[in-house]
Amino acid sequence: MSKKGFLGGKDSNAYIVFYSTVMVVIVAILLAFTYLSLKPAQDANILNEKKDAIVASLGLEKGSYDSTIEAYVVNKEGEVIQTEVSPLNKLFDLPASFAAGEYPVFENKTTGEVVFPLTGKGLWDDIWGYIALEADLNTIKGAIFDHAGETPGLGAEIATAKFQAQFPGQTIYEGSNLVGIYVVKGGAQGAAHSVDAVTGGTKTSEGLQNMIKDCLDCYDAFIMGRTAVAFELVETVNAE
Amino acid sequence: MKNKTFQSLTNPLAKNNPVLVQILGICSALAVTTQLKPALVMGLSVTAVCAFSNLVLSLLRNGIPDRIRIIVQLVVIAALVTIVNDILKAYVYDVSKQLSVYVGLIITNCIIMGRVEAFALSNKPLPSLLDGIGNGLGYGAVLVIIGFFRELLGNGTLLGYQVIPNCLYEAGYVNNGLMLFPPAALIIVGIIIWVHRSTNKDLQEK
Numbered sequence: 289m290s291k292k293g294f295l296g297g298k299d300s301n302a303y304i305v306f307y308s309t310v311m312v313v314i315v316a317i318l319l320a321f322t323y324l325s326l327k328p329a330q331d332a333n334i335l336n337e338k339k340d341a342i343v344a345s346l347g348l349e350k351g352s353y354d355s356t357i358e359a360y361v362v363n364k365e366g367e368v369i370q371t372e373v374s375p376l377n378k379l380f381d382l383p384a385s386f387a388a389g390e391y392p393v394f395e396n397k398t399t400g401e402v403v404f405p406l407t408g409k410g411l412w413d414d415i416w417g418y419i420a421l422e423a424d425l426n427t428i429k430g431a432i433f434d435h436a437g438e439t440p441g442l443g444a445e446i447a448t449a450k451f452q453a454q455f456p457g458q459t460i461y462e463g464s465n466l467v468g469i470y471v472v473k474g475g476a477q478g479a480a481h482s483v484d485a486v487t488g489g490t491k492t493s494e495g496l497q498n499m500i501k502d503c504l505d506c507y508d509a510f511i512m513g514r515t516a517v518a519f520e521l522v523e524t525v526n527a528e
Numbered sequence: 529m530k531n532k533t534f535q536s537l538t539n540p541l542a543k544n545n546p547v548l549v550q551i552l553g554i555c556s557a558l559a560v561t562t563q564l565k566p567a568l569v570m571g572l573s574v575t576a577v578c579a580f581s582n583l584v585l586s587l588l589r590n591g592i593p594d595r596i597r598i599i600v601q602l603v604v605i606a607a608l609v610t611i612v613n614d615i616l617k618a619y620v621y622d623v624s625k626q627l628s629v630y631v632g633l634i635i636t637n638c639i640i641m642g643r644v645e646a647f648a649l650s651n652k653p654l655p656s657l658l659d660g661i662g663n664g665l666g667y668g669a670v671l672v673i674i675g676f677f678r679e680l681l682g683n684g685t686l687l688g689y690q691v692i693p694n695c696l697y698e699a700g701y702v703n704n705g706l707m708l709f710p711p712a713a714l715i716i717v718g719i720i721i722w723v724h725r726s727t728n729k730d731l732q733e734k
Contacts, residue, residue: 304593311600315607322611329618337621 338379342394342403345420345430358397361390366510382407382416391506394418401429404507408499411491413437415446415499421460425511428469431455433496443492454483460500466508468501536647536655540662547670547717548724549731552638556630557671558713564687566626567675571668573616573631575661577608578640582648582660584608589649601644602635609634639663674716682707 295303339353348356359375360368371378375392378385382405385392394403400423407416417433431452438444445451458481460468467481471493476482485493504511546552553574561567584604585592592600613631616624624631634640643663648656679685681704684692692701706712725731 298591298593299595304596307591307593308596308599311603315603319607319610322614326614326618330614330621333617333621 334380335376338376341418341432341434342405345403345418345432346396346401347420347430348396356396356398357403358395359392360395361392362507362510363391364389364506364509366507366513379405383414386503386506391510393507393510399423404503406433406499406503408495408502410435410438410446410495411443411489412439415492415495417499419455419500419504421511425515426459426461428455428458428460435492438489438492441488443486443489445486445489446492446496451483451486458483460504464512466501466504466511468504469497471497533655533658536651537658537662540659540666541669542666542724543728543731545666545670545724546639546642546663547667548721550639550642552642553667554714554717556633556637557667557674557717558710560627560630561671561674561678561713562682562708563626563679564672564675566623567671568668569616569620569623570627570630571664571671573612574634574637574639574667575664577605577612577634578643578664578667579657579660580608581605581640581644582656583653585644586648586651586653586656592649597649601641605640605644606635639667670717670720673720674713677716678707678712682712 295306297303339357340350342357343350343353346356361371361375361378363369369390371390375394378390378392382392386407392405394405395401396403401420402423402425403418403420405416405418407414409415413436415433415435415438417431419431420429421427422429433446433452435444435447438446454476455469458469460466460481462481470476470479470482471485472479472482473485473490473493475484540546544550547554547557556570560570581601581604585601588600588604609632612634613624616627616631643660647659651659676686679687680691684690684697684703704712
């Protein structure tokens with residue numbers, strides 16, 4: 289028998305196992321290195337995208353976040369609380385933040401308009417968005433929605449400008465009751481607090497309606513606190 | 529010899545174009561060409577992956593066990609695509625969002641594995657690298673041509689800048705909505721193939 293070379297030659301089982309092991313280890317190291325070295329730049333991009341979405345819901349220019357927005361976190365009682373992570377970084381895992389009872393608020397420093405982040409479930413996967421309220425904290429100024437994996441052409445339509453254009457001008461309170469926005473199958477036909485659902489996207493539309501209601505509920509106390517202060521101010525001014 | 533090496537770069541650009549002659553990579557040519565910019569980035573990404581996978585696998589060609597050679601090819605290609613995807617996410621985030629899954633799907637692009645199997649595994653590293661660059665650029669060139677017409681006729685813009693003057697719109701010109709749908713890409717590919725074959729008589733089937 290002649291010597292066949294390293295581990296019994298190129299086509300022996302030992303060589304194949306050895307070859308694959310070495311290859312996989314090298315590739316794993318390479319990929320881990322790339323991932324770790326590019327992660328900061330990627331995170332910065334994602335953060336920028338979130339900043340742009342927040343200002344876009346207010347109808348402001350991209351990149352104006354840093355100069356216009358003041359961000360803080362409130363709790364279920366509407367009190368501003370201090371958190372380890374910045375309000376913006378909370379958006380990286382918003383569901384966890386909501387579950388922990390920490391709700392980020394993004395306020396336009398000059399106008400008092402407020403943006404609330406939303407998070408919920410569509411038909412297939414997560415949906416999320418930002419809802420901007422006028423300074424009265426009742427009228428919607430703008431809304432932005434996005435999704436991870438809704439059906440293109442059906443549920444995914446919630447991410448289109450056409451769908452989102454229905455929101456500005458709607459109100460979320462009926463008296464002092466928070467009702468949110470009804471996403472109505474078959475068309476809102478001008479009813480209060482209502483927008484048209486997406487045709488063929490019933491489950492996504494329901495998910496969206498629940499998301500808006502559930503998330504805004506968390507801010508109810510905050511909104512009530514703010515508007516009560518404003519109301520008292522008006523009262524005192526009138527009394528004087 | 530020198531000439532032959534050079535031909536492995538230039539041949540796929542015209543005479544043996546992967547999209548026009550070998551009809552490979554059509555799927556992504558339809559999907560990412562609604563605008564010029566993603567088409568450009570996709571072309572460059574495929575060129576990079578094709579060039580490096582050819583180079584790496586050509587360097588490894590004498591050591592790869594025959595029985596697992598397809599797996600080895602896939603691991604190399606998949607690793608390269610993952611790196612490209614990470615780079616795009618880090619430096620051209622908006623384009624990487626537009627390209628979405630199609631960057632990952634470069635792995636399954638027939639051009640890349642086709643070139644590795646047909647060329648890199650039986651040729652030296654330098655010609656293999658040139659062959660990879662040539663095929664990537666040949667694919668990219670077709671993408672750019674399609675992207676050019678689709679964005680121009682569908683949106684009236686190029687790379688996001690408006691090029692069709694407003695006075696034309698006022699005179700009643702409208703953008704062609706069909707251009708934004710995949711069938712338009714197929715029609716344009718068809719026209720390009722037609723033009724390509726009429727200028728290269730030897731490609732015509734008898």
